[in-house]
Amino acid sequence: MKIYPANLEQKINFDKIKDLIKESCTSTLGTDFVQKITFSKDIRLIQRLLDQTEEFRQLLASGEMFPSSNFINIHPYLDKARVEGTFLYEDEFHEVRLGLTTLAGCVDFFKSHEEEYPHLFELLGMVNDDRTLIRAIERVMDEKGKIKNNATPELNMIRNQLIYEENRLRKVLEGIFRTAKAQGLTPDDAAITIRGGRMVMPVLAEYKRRIKGFIHDESATGQTVFMEPAEVLDINNEIKDLIYMERREIQKILTLLTDTLRGFIPDLKRAFHFLGLIDFIRAKAKFALKIGGNKPIIEKQKILNWENARHPLLELSLKLQKKPLVPINVSLDHNRRILVISGPNAGGKSVTLKTVALLQYMFQCGLLIPVEPSSTCCVFDQFFIDIGDEQNLENDLSTYSSHLMNMKYFTLLANKRTIFFIDEFGTGTEPQFGGAIAEGILIELNKSGAFGIVTTHYGNLKQLASKSHGLVNGAMRYDVEHLEPLYQLEIGKPGSSFAFEIARKIGISDEIILHAKAQVGETRVNYDKLLLKLESEKNKYQQLLVENEKKEHILSRRMEEYKDLKAILDTKKKEIINEAKIQANALLEETNKKIENTIREIKEHKADKEATKQLRKSLESHKTSIQPEKRKEKKVQEVKVIEGEIMPGDHVRLKDNGTIAEVIAIQQKTAEISIGDLKSKVKIERLEKISATALKKEKKAIPRSTGYDTTGKMMDFSTNLDLRGKRGEEILPLLQNFIDEGYMLGMKDLRVIHGKGDGILRDLTRNMLRHMTMVRGFADEHVERGGAGVTLVALKDN
Template sequence: MNEHALRILDYEKIKQQLMHYTASSLGKKRIADLRPADSLNEVKRMQEETDEGATVLRLRGSVPFGGITDVRQALKRCKIGGILQAKELIDIADTIRGARLMKNFIADLVEERELELPILMELVNSIDPPGSLERKIRSAIDDQGSVMDSASPALRHIRGQIRTFDSRVKQKLESIVRSSGTAKMLSEQIITIRNDRQVIPVKQEYRGSFGGIVHDQSASGATLFIEPQAIVDLNNQLSEARAKERHEIERILRALSEETAEFAEPMLENVEVLAQLDFIFAKAAYGHQMKATRPKLNDRGMIRLKKARHPLISQNHVVPIDVVFDEHTHALIVTGPNTGGKTVSLKTIGLLTLMAQSGLQIPVEEESEASIFREVFADIGDEQSIEQSLSTFSSHMTNIVKILKQVDFNSLVLFDELGAGTDPQEGAALSMSILDAVYGKGATIVCTTHYSELKAYAYERPGVMNASVEFDVETLSPTYRLLLGVPGRSNAFEISRKLGLPADIIDGARLQISRETNQVDKMIASLEKNRKAAEMEEEKARRLKLEVEAKEADLSRRLNELEQSKEDILKKAREKAEHALKDARREAEEIINELHQFKNNGSVKEHQLIDAKTKLAHALDSLEQQDIPNTSEPVHKSVSGFQPGDTVKIISFGQKGYIVDKISDQEYLVQAGILKMNVKASDLKKVKEEKKIKPVVNVRTSGQTVRPELDLRGERYEDAMLKVEKYLDEAMLAGYARVSIIHGKGTGALRKGVTQLIDRHPRVKTARLGAQGEGGSGVTVVEFK
């Protein structure tokens, strides 16, 4: 990409702003090397990765980059046998931890939200943080980068010696310093350090009273820093211990460096991935700060920028512009007064193109589109060089000559005040010829100019569009808005009139300009008037649209409130139904216990059986009367036409049985296990079976409707526990003495839950795992009392 254009369009300033959003030097290095890409597929991928980063930031707000540093130099040094310092090793451990956290962060987010983030997942899946190396480093080095005593048994022993020797030296010196006999010999009663040895400050005249070694003296020579003979040996032992400590630390660091070298290659790859991730999230955060969007992309020279803003101008002051280059338009001629915003519009188009080709989101509205160019050329501003003795015109021409040599159909060319700095007539003619040459090569062009001749040029050439920057004559100031399709017109007469120039002078001036120029000015004024009317209608339509959207949002909110109210009512009803069901189950269990007591006594008397059936029927009736809405199952309407012998399911009780007799169209006598009961037709559901069961009054026939085993494989834990509880009651009603519950082996969670539930059941006598041939540990065999 053309370096001159990157500089003149302030691309480097964008990179400097982008660097503020990186989390490490890794990302900053990526940004420093950033250049616009010229391949459509490459730019699409760069935009997609930025978009994925923006999705993550929108959902999580931030990304865990803490602790990650650029450890590439340290890794390369240990690869060639270098010994790393403790701080470098702890930086490597921190980076390993950061890589692990980042990988888990992205993977967990994708799984939790069921997101599609293919680029980020591809990157984090390539990260392989060596956890064993991290643990070894952290077991030897603390967070401040110091080797810990626990790094090796030898180091712990040596440092114990150091503390012992150091303590003895201090004690000996303190006894000397505090002694009343030596106090007058000392300049100060303190212990200090010289040459890594502990010494005391002794007056010059008492030099011989202590013996030992003189390590230093004061500037005046009145004080000598002496290591008394009494502690020389202790200080020697302390120095030797400290030398051993240094050697042991060096050994530990060498061993850790050698182990780090084994992981250097994958770690270097991890660091490159982390650098790319830092770069991606920096782009996403920068886009969020600018309120930017992801543009559509093409490589056919089509540009559609909606409400485009220059990113280096404060959002409080920048005026958005619309820019359109469709399949029929490839050149834009922008006219208007000085300081009206022509150059800013030109730079906005160029800079946003460069940003889009760098994978950055751009400050435009949704559905905007950018084109990919192989080269962007710019001739902007007064680049007069005094050193080269070039005039403004010469400087521009020198640059334009370079552009003409390189430009092709895949180029964006930006001309600011083309042809300026020379005779207006010659400059206008030269400008049109240059535009013809560049346009003839198929390039996309944006040109600003003062020459009125170029207004006609746009009308006469297919594919060329006029545009202008708006000027408010009433306030005598530019609005900085870019008006497409409308050429700029001279406002000199209107401005002069507003400033008080006599009308006769203005009228005289009008007579001096050509009839054609007057007609063009009138045409432009008419176009401006029509444009303003259209803008007013558009604004009116926009307000109406906003009102409709607001009403729609209000209706949607009310509907949501109604749905929520409905859910609350259903929730309360379900809770009420659950309480009723628990009470019914409890009462049914009490009835079952009574029946078992009757059975244990050896006989079941008729009146006892009738009382038990009456209680159970009463429990079922009370449950049936509850208002139990269930949105997950269809409502069963009353069904008539059951015949004796039909197999049915009692809906409210969940128990199968068969029709014994018809009491009325709305009520039937049903045999369920050992019980007979009157059940309403609305509480019955017919069970499809080919063979009908004949009515039998024998209590023992109920076992036909319940299997002697329950298969829980594939069930969720909570559902399985409910099925076990219900099955045990049904099996006891059916008269089984022993049943099998198949739960499988798996993780053992289901088996543990079944065992706990059985242990709490009042009617279970024993429970054991299945023997060989019975299913082993995948089956629990239950015997009832």
């Protein structure tokens, strides 16, 4: 396994990834493992590391309770306890106890969740779950880390005696202090205190010889001394002896406890190695959640197929600036092993290369990477990189010489198990020679069967990639219209540097740009123009695709709404029909009863003429009452047509549908008319002037009517006009009326169905549409919906 150069991790910023993982560790147990992260070519090890981290990521995401504190490094205490005759202090045993409690919590959790987290459960193999030591510590120490009073009978007796002597001391001293205070020998605000571990009382300096005792201290001003009266001297000495006895007993207990611990040192080392490993795996899982990391699919064959790959450090930085990161899609296989990325400066070439390099390195270190879970990764044995300025002052090597030294290393050692990354391939020397050498190196690397990514501006390398098996071009997409990078990688075509376009945008004069084009040569300029055109068309068609997807989404939503509405209407129709049938049955039964009663009464009256006549009248009256109501037809008065030229302000009627309107303006052979609140433009030949008097009469005959029922028309209007089977002379009025009504109703798109045939109806239809002022344009329908047999008509805005 070879990694080149030695400072590779710093070059791809993997050292910063380590620092972020360290921040997620809770102790030095975990950070020690972060320092040991290494690049691996063992596919089974990588798979195991990824599985462990993925399981812990799921554990954190689930919100289940898991020990989150006291991952304490007890190894220094174990090293101390290893020496015979030594003992750990109370606070050190308290740390050991906290660590053991956390260890027990982890063990219990994984034992109860073996099925959910099998790979983490396997780690329990390094833990000997013997809890004798923690029980021994808990038997003699309390939760605050202090030795319990009942740890031993001797300690219990000593502490009880100590409490007794301290109480006796306080009583005697308080009696002496009260007497001295009453005699004015002490300061007014004074109280009994401790000096040198002994209980003393404050006395004014001028009265110190009035009290027998031992002076331990004096105040800063020298006006007060702190005295131990002779009466309590023996009691204080007794307390001091008891304190020493307590200390010796505690030391004896800690020594015995340390002896117990000493036998568990090998097991404890393995157990706390497990605890450190858990802290480390959790830190990796936390980092994965932070960057959106996932476990990719691992393939044994050499294939790299990433979806929505993101540079984790760049994404975290942009998040702080509240800016989005554009992900990339990368695909390499045995047919397209080496990706040659080209494009404008600051277009994202180097970022793309560093993203792939960093994520591949992270993956082979067992870290989850920010790609889609369906992405595919493979393992390489060798990892080479050539990024940045490697000028070596000690060896007097220039930047270009340093690059050539790297290329020498690459070409000598690269093989089918190698992945390499070269940024700004061939730069650093005269372009003509640099490009030629770079081409030769690229051919050699391609022969080796290695995988890799290179970035370049050289046209000869783009051409080599387009015609060589194993190489593939990639372009960083560019917004040609706004001259801004899109930071999207497109594999399969080379990218332009857009040098002339960027120079023009910056403000370089046209003379300079023309001179530069002449120096470059017509062939190269035309080549860049072609790339520019391809990029422009790509952007245009992608925009159209987005718009079509939006329209398809709206259409599918409308179809769903239509289906729901149709279902409601069908249900309602069934309900109405059922209700009508029930009413009809009831009515029929009632009528039959009426007829039967009439017949019976006629028989009872023995066919008396007068009675029969009355019964027939009653039957006719019933018949009339069950007849459906007839609609009242509105009487439409004839509107008088008058001769003369149509002028603004005149009232007119449309000849083909009888709609009444008022002329607003005249423009050549077209009139702008007002129909209620609607305005429209029609040919004058379609209008006839009418009498204003007759119009008033008609308005009175039809109360509050505008002459145009918009709601009714909207309900009855169809956006499809079928002209199939019509003769040529029939088309004009049908088409004109169809377009007028659609325009007045505010429609935007109409469909005229004329069929394909010999194209005669289609040509007639489109010739008429060309001369209609309301028509903005027309085109063939989609192939799946009629193609050239249907004309889509787009109307202008009202």
